[in-house]
Amino acid sequence: MSKHAKQQRLSETRFWFERLTKTGLRALHIIGVVGAGGGILLHVDKSLWLPYWIITLTTGILLMTWEIIRDWHWLIQLKGLLTLTKVGLLFLLVPLTDWQVEIITLLVLLSVIVSHGPAGLRHYSIVHRKVIHGKKEIKG
DSSP: OOHHHHHHHHHHHHHHHHHHHHHHHHHHHHHHHHHHHHHHHTTOOHHHHHHHHHHHHHHHHHHHHHHHHHOGGGGGBHHHHHHHHHHHHHHHTTTOGGGHHHHHHHHHHHHHHHHHSOHHHHTEETTTTEEOOOSOOOOO
16 A cells, blocks of 8 residues: 555544534534533422433533634634533523523524534634634534
């Protein structure tokens, strides 16, 4: 096997590792969101939904860290700023018990914008005041 073929093979291996890792983190994140959100919306005892909240917060921070390491521009794009807002709102779920339904609703709306909004909105940089595209993203 040539040196170029080995490098390409390592790149493919790394790609799949990163893709599957990110997919796994997203899957755990969704499980956490469903468990915590459902528990809160249905007024289930906090002890039952709190582990899901911890899963949501942990996987969200890991996914956010992944994006920042991959490309620091993520922090100044709307997708990054909205995600930071979501993390802040997650922290507020426990102490602001009277506002939990509203916070969950806002978290879901922000999640839709971050994940499914137009690229021109998600990639808009508040610093540059225009759309900026970062490094190629590993989907997951």
